[in-house]
Amino acid sequence: MSENEEKIITHTLPGMMELLPSEQIEFDRMKGIIEETYRKYGFVPIDTPAIERAEVLDAKAGGETEKQIYKFNKGDTEMALRFDLTVPLARYVAEHENDLVFPFRRYHIGKSYRGESPQKGRFREFYQCDIDIIGREKLGLSNDAEIIAAINDVFTALNIGAHKVRVSNRKLLAGLAEASGISDKTAEVSRVIDRLEKTGEAKVKEDLVAVGLSDAAIGDVMRFASVKGSAGEVISSLRGLGIDNPLFEQGVSELESLANDLGAYGVPESNFAIDCSIVRGLDYYTGTVYETILTDHPEFGSVCGGGRYENLVSKFSNRAFPGVGVSIGLTRLFSQLLSAGIVKPGAASTAKVLVVPITENMRAVLELGAYLRSQGIAVQIYTEEAKMDKKMSYADKLSIPFAVIVGDDEINEGKYALKDLGTGEQKKLSKEEIVKKIG
Amino acid sequence: MSENEEKIITHTLPGMMELLPSEQIEFDRMKGIIEETYRKYGFVPIDTPAIERAEVLDAKAGGETEKQIYKFNKGDTEMALRFDLTVPLARYVAEHENDLVFPFRRYHIGKSYRGESPQKGRFREFYQCDIDIIGREKLGLSNDAEIIAAINDVFTALNIGAHKVRVSNRKLLAGLAEASGISDKTAEVSRVIDRLEKTGEAKVKEDLVAVGLSDAAIGDVMRFASVKGSAGEVISSLRGLGIDNPLFEQGVSELESLANDLGAYGVPESNFAIDCSIVRGLDYYTGTVYETILTDHPEFGSVCGGGRYENLVSKFSNRAFPGVGVSIGLTRLFSQLLSAGIVKPGAASTAKVLVVPITENMRAVLELGAYLRSQGIAVQIYTEEAKMDKKMSYADKLSIPFAVIVGDDEINEGKYALKDLGTGEQKKLSKEEIVKKIG
Numbered sequence: 113m114s115e116n117e118e119k120i121i122t123h124t125l126p127g128m129m130e131l132l133p134s135e136q137i138e139f140d141r142m143k144g145i146i147e148e149t150y151r152k153y154g155f156v157p158i159d160t161p162a163i164e165r166a167e168v169l170d171a172k173a174g175g176e177t178e179k180q181i182y183k184f185n186k187g188d189t190e191m192a193l194r195f196d197l198t199v200p201l202a203r204y205v206a207e208h209e210n211d212l213v214f215p216f217r218r219y220h221i222g223k224s225y226r227g228e229s230p231q232k233g234r235f236r237e238f239y240q241c242d243i244d245i246i247g248r249e250k251l252g253l254s255n256d257a258e259i260i261a262a263i264n265d266v267f268t269a270l271n272i273g274a275h276k277v278r279v280s281n282r283k284l285l286a287g288l289a290e291a292s293g294i295s296d297k298t299a300e301v302s303r304v305i306d307r308l309e310k311t312g313e314a315k316v317k318e319d320l321v322a323v324g325l326s327d328a329a330i331g332d333v334m335r336f337a338s339v340k341g342s343a344g345e346v347i348s349s350l351r352g353l354g355i356d357n358p359l360f361e362q363g364v365s366e367l368e369s370l371a372n373d374l375g376a377y378g379v380p381e382s383n384f385a386i387d388c389s390i391v392r393g394l395d396y397y398t399g400t401v402y403e404t405i406l407t408d409h410p411e412f413g414s415v416c417g418g419g420r421y422e423n424l425v426s427k428f429s430n431r432a433f434p435g436v437g438v439s440i441g442l443t444r445l446f447s448q449l450l451s452a453g454i455v456k457p458g459a460a461s462t463a464k465v466l467v468v469p470i471t472e473n474m475r476a477v478l479e480l481g482a483y484l485r486s487q488g489i490a491v492q493i494y495t496e497e498a499k500m501d502k503k504m505s506y507a508d509k510l511s512i513p514f515a516v517i518v519g520d521d522e523i524n525e526g527k528y529a530l531k532d533l534g535t536g537e538q539k540k541l542s543k544e545e546i547v548k549k550i551g
Numbered sequence: 552m553s554e555n556e557e558k559i560i561t562h563t564l565p566g567m568m569e570l571l572p573s574e575q576i577e578f579d580r581m582k583g584i585i586e587e588t589y590r591k592y593g594f595v596p597i598d599t600p601a602i603e604r605a606e607v608l609d610a611k612a613g614g615e616t617e618k619q620i621y622k623f624n625k626g627d628t629e630m631a632l633r634f635d636l637t638v639p640l641a642r643y644v645a646e647h648e649n650d651l652v653f654p655f656r657r658y659h660i661g662k663s664y665r666g667e668s669p670q671k672g673r674f675r676e677f678y679q680c681d682i683d684i685i686g687r688e689k690l691g692l693s694n695d696a697e698i699i700a701a702i703n704d705v706f707t708a709l710n711i712g713a714h715k716v717r718v719s720n721r722k723l724l725a726g727l728a729e730a731s732g733i734s735d736k737t738a739e740v741s742r743v744i745d746r747l748e749k750t751g752e753a754k755v756k757e758d759l760v761a762v763g764l765s766d767a768a769i770g771d772v773m774r775f776a777s778v779k780g781s782a783g784e785v786i787s788s789l790r791g792l793g794i795d796n797p798l799f800e801q802g803v804s805e806l807e808s809l810a811n812d813l814g815a816y817g818v819p820e821s822n823f824a825i826d827c828s829i830v831r832g833l834d835y836y837t838g839t840v841y842e843t844i845l846t847d848h849p850e851f852g853s854v855c856g857g858g859r860y861e862n863l864v865s866k867f868s869n870r871a872f873p874g875v876g877v878s879i880g881l882t883r884l885f886s887q888l889l890s891a892g893i894v895k896p897g898a899a900s901t902a903k904v905l906v907v908p909i910t911e912n913m914r915a916v917l918e919l920g921a922y923l924r925s926q927g928i929a930v931q932i933y934t935e936e937a938k939m940d941k942k943m944s945y946a947d948k949l950s951i952p953f954a955v956i957v958g959d960d961e962i963n964e965g966k967y968a969l970k971d972l973g974t975g976e977q978k979k980l981s982k983e984e985i986v987k988k989i990g
Contacts, residue, residue, distance in 0.1 A: 119645075119866070119867055119868060119869070120604075120606050120607055120866055120867055121604060121606070121607075122607070122642045122645045122646040122867050123646060124599070124600055124603075124646070125600065125602060125603070125604060125628065125630065128600035128602065129600075130598075130599055130600060130643070131597075131598065132647060132650050132651075133595035133596070133597060133651075133657070136595070136596045136597055136598055137595060137596060139598070140596050140598075151901040151929055152924050152927070152928075152929045152930070153924070153929070153930070153931070154900055154901055154902030154905075154929055154930060154931030154951075155901065156572035156575070156576060156899060156900055156901055157572070157575045157576060157579050157901075158570075158572060158575055159569075159570065159575055159578075159579075160563070160569055161563055161564065161567035161568075161569060161676045162601065162662065162676065163564060163567065163621075163664070163675075163676060164563075164564070165559075165560060165564060167559055167560070168559055168560075168561070182602075182623055182625065182630075183623065184621055184622065184623035186621060186666045189564065191564065191621075203561045204569070206558075206561045207561040207562060207563070207569075208571060211571050212571075212572070213899060213945060213948045213949055215935060217900075217931070218572070223601065225602070227625045236602075237600045237601065237602060247935070250935075251935070252934045252935045252936065254913065254917070254932075254934035255934060257917075258932070258934070261921065265924070372914070373913070373914075373917060375914075376913070376914040376915075376916075376917035376918050376921070377917050377918075377920075377921045378918070378921045378925075427558065427559055428558050428559055428561050429558060429561075430558070460595060460652060461593055461595055461656075462590040462593055462594065462595055462596075463593030466593075474693065474812070474815070475811070475812075475814075475815040476815075477815075478693070478696075478812060478815035478816050479815050479816075479817070481816075482700065482815070482816045482817045485591050485592070485704070486817075488591070489591075490590055490591045490592070490593055491591070491592070491593060492592070492593030492656070493693075493697070495691045495693035495694060495697070496654060496686070496689075496690070496691045497691065506652060509652045510652055512593075
């Protein structure tokens with residue numbers, strides 16, 4: 113292709129996050145913390161193909177999501193890119209049931225795809241970092257707290273400011289609806305009270321009238337959704353509502369048990385709250401539901417959500433696999449943290465030291481670099497022909513913390529000039545001393 | 552969906568690798584070693600979207616590969632899944648040229664996609680682990696050795712048996728072809744001698760006749776392709792061929808310089824060889840070419856290949872970006888290693904210890920688990936209701952190395968029974984002693 117021919121557009125597609133190295137290193141560091149914490153809780157990795165049979169995804173998607181699925185054909189098979197990591201987990205459990213040990217605790221950190229109309233904070237390719245605990249036929253309630261304990265550890269380790277896990281239980285509203293004779297309207301009522309924080313009490317009441325609730329039912333719902341306080345206070349307030357319904361009572365007991373377990377796990381009370389207005393969009397949740405906010409940045413919205421479901425894999429298996437899990441939307445979170453300046457791009461190199469030759473004796477230079485690497489130090493060797501200035505400014509631009517300058521005198525002496533590029537301090541050291549100093 | 556309805560097929564699509572947890576942990580361990588080694592060499596991570604504009608990929612693909620690209624539309628945009636990590640690198644460099652520092656050293660570990668007809672060892676979704684060093688306008692020759700040094704470190708650290716990096720230089724055959732007046736047949740001659748090891752000398756001669764070479768030219772080519780020995784021997788033999796051509800001579804000098812640099816890097820002579828029959832398929836290589844074999848498993852074929860190219864991004868930019876790089880096909884390699892029993896699935900848990908309650912006091916159990924985790928130990932807590940047998944066999948099935956048994960006596964005493972599930976040995980220890988023992 114000649115110089116005058118038109119070159120191809122190189123912009124990434126809209127809605128795709130592509131980072132510069134200094135940002136990518138930071139992203140990978142955060143991803144590493146999440147993975148390490150998940151492993152500390154004994155979750156095992158899985159890594160399913162990003163491409164599934166289209167019918168596998170269609171089975172669970174429905175509505176808006178279904179329209180957003182990227183589909184394509186190759187030969188006879190209709191294929192699609194996964195839109196989350198939950199459906200692939202369901203398929204995985206159904207397929208490998210006999211090779212898995214239950215409760216099955218898996219983490220999955222991978223990319224999902226949705227053809228959304230790109231707008232601020234919405235991505236078409238995005239990382240999700242999921243954990244789920246899946247039982248066969250049954251799964252104990254303590255697992256609901258275990259998930260929060262892990263998430264609390266993750267957000268503490270990420271060191272991006274205070275966080276709060278907000279918890280509710282789907283059985284509360286379902287039970288309340290039964291007691292008030294509005295079970296047929298549970299979904300609509302859920303959607304309305306989900307907006308309580310945003311729209312305020314007056315608007316919610318108005319919307320509940322529009323849904324067709326009686327004054328008495330509206331009173332019940334509003335009293336329920338407005339319960340506030342510490343976990344202990346919320347639980348007694350809920351009991352004090354006088355709602356006589358077994359499902360509601362079960363929901364309260366489950367929340368009480370969850371709060372007790374969180375105490376045992378050492379999750380600080382400031383890091384979680386029971387909030388009855390939490391609903392979560394996905395229909396398959398049946399018990400505990402979570403979302404997590406960064407306390408100082410409520411405008412980020414929920415950075416991590418999940419909950420308990422009665423059966424993960426009903427579309428694929430005749431057996432019941434109850435589970436509980438949570439997902440961190442890392443791509444969106446990272447993009448928000450970067451915009452808000454909470455996370456800052458750092459070095460643009462993984463190297464701790466740049467070896468800078470001012471000699472023709474490249475053999476000695478390469479040997480020194482190889483030695484430092486053999487001692488576990490991340491090293492970059494500047495082998496290009498260039499003036500000294502340019503070599504040092506290379507280290508500077510990449511924010512490599514140290515440079516080792518290697519000239520003929522240094523080689524003969526066996527002592528090299530180690531320069532701290534932060535302080536400008538320079539010392540002559542043997543290769544062993546360099547390792548001791550920066551290793 | 553009722554129990555009697557037909558369930559959806561849960562098999563992964565053909566040509567997709569999906570691992571069980573015990574295999575996945577091993578895969579991730581290997582991937583981690585590769586990444587860690589790349590970082591030790593100062594390569595920085597990039598992570599481009601798996602979906603590119605179709606025209607970006609079409610620009611480079613051509614031939615068989617082009618037919619294998621997965622394409623799809625959403626609105627007006629034709630999109631495609633990447634088939635390697637090199638084209639995305641070219642696009643990335645062209646797009647971010649002004650924000651990158653050259654030489655730009657990047658690693659990229661990610662999935663690529665090709666709609667190949669699935670057969671043993673061919674995958675439609677596969678991990679590639681790439682490193683490349685990209686210069687702007689120019690790039691020193693030492694970088695060619697740096698890549699081999701990194702690859703040699705990777706395969707040494709992977710501990711999967713002996714390996715050998717086989718090296719040649721495209722300028723040799725191009726120069727020989729010039730000298731023999733067969734420049735128009737270089738590509739065909741390359742393909743023929745690429746098969747020398749497989750098909751033998753007689754067949755290669757026959758094929759060269761078919762290509763239309765004169766007896767004299769065939770003699771030149773065969774003498775060239777059959778050169779064997781240590782790096783030093785090959786270089787003198789090549790010089791002894793009496794081929795009077797500047798390109799050929801440059802190729803020999805580059806190989807000589809490469810061999811010297813590899814010595815300085817401490818790459819053992821047994822781990823590399825100059826082999827003039829190495830060609831590599833991709834047309835864009837212009838100098839050094841590599842491939843790597845596992846010495847004891849030549850049937851695996853090349854597990855890692857790459858080379859030097861004059862210009863990475865000619866389709867996207869008017870500027871020249873010469874580079875050198877290499878790619879490990881990890882999915883295929885892992886699948887081969889698993890089949891050959893060189894890599895074995897290990898534990899199906901990331902946990903070091905299973906906390907096993909034999910008490911109703913779950914608070915004390917969760918507290919102990921949380922304490923051990925706070926000390927950096929990977930812990931799984933068995934919270935399901937089950938008989939003791941079942942709890943211990945859970946640890947066994949997952950190959951968790953230790954169990955801590957927590958009963959009421961243990962809680963009162965502050966000493967817990969730590970059982971080594973390998974040896975069966977059991978000891979009563981305080982929580983601090985447990986950390987000391989297995990932390």
